[in-house]
């Protein structure tokens with residue numbers, strides 16, 4: 001299982017469907033909260049996963065693949081550090097003249 005499709009219910013409970021390759025390279029969707037499983041023969045895996053979460057668990061998810069929030073924070077932090085360094089370098093260069 002490589003991808004996770006998540007949806008959030010009104011009370012804040014997060015439901016998740018994992019998506020990836022099962023036996024014999026078949027693409028499979030599997031719900032982590034019930035024993036629902038579906039084999040995908042062509043596209044639309046995310047859509048099918050969200051459909052199940054909405055119908056069986058009443059949860060609504062976004063149709064875009066979401067990155068791990070921790071990874072996103074790390075990217076943001078790295079960008080902030082780069083920005084600060086360039087500000088310091090600029091300030092230093094200006095103070096030399």
Ligand SMILES: [Zn+2]
Nearest residue numbers: 031034036056
């Ligand atoms: Zn389910």
